[in-house]
Amino acid sequence: MPARARSDHVVVLEARGATESVLAQHVSLLRSVRGNPDNRRMLEPFGLLGANDESKGKGLVQWGYSFIEEECYWLVDTSRDPSTWPVVARVDPLEPFQRFDMTASEFVYRVLTEAEFSAFSVAAAIETPSYRAF
Template identity: 75%
Template sequence: MEWVDRLVSATEWTAEPGACDWSDTERSLGARPPADFKEMRRRFAPWGAFSDHVLLLEAQGDTESVLARHTSLTRSMRGNPDNRRLFEPFGILGMDDGHREKGLVPWGYSFIEEEFFWLADTSQEPGTWPVLARADPLEPFQRFDMTASEFVCRVLTERGFSDFGVAAAIGTPFYRAF
């Protein structure tokens, strides 16, 4: 988990890792979240934000968990089919519109409305799922062929990293538990 270790080092995070139960999420999605993400959540166990900017969804919870956000998206799509346009051409994982084994799964967001997803494919190893991100729900997704932990680390530490990088604005990265 090289990128998780880099993130811990960059933020100088010293809290003890926590335990995360992903069983409900895995059962509902029909897939395991990538191991690097699960390790990142374990290492940064208390709910919080990286540099008061990036938030990771949790393993469990009613609103701020991977499962809760995914469930909310699928309900939104079923309740208003016009919302599906917002996720084209990928769809949401598990929807009954030809994207049953492939589609987006949310894993995080920023305080300025950026959204972070995996482009999940249940026939592939979760560690190979690319990150898709967008700055606004009406903008197209940008694809990053990297893990979520690499994406977060680069957002926080590399000046000029894509449209999502904040290293120039924040200086030294940190993690703040709420």
């Protein structure tokens, strides 16, 4: 399945694939963090899943982004059911993360349909949500 853009705003990474996939993005982020330890600061206070031995099955895994630099992650704890992993997101790579105790699908739905939903909402600007593969 190709990556999907929701209302040309939120891109949900595909489960598998060569480029726009959760795995490909995670491998790229791991390479970036391991290649330049200063990049670890960009993911504080959570860290990236698998980036170091201390994480013990906990850390961030990116599942989406927006075309205006917003980033969306799961806060993974491999000892827990994935359906309980909260969403951690930020509107700008230099801003702190915000935690949302909900699934990724609920997060995307609320971004697209609820004008009052945090700084991430685009509902007021988009009359009817749309979806496209690319």
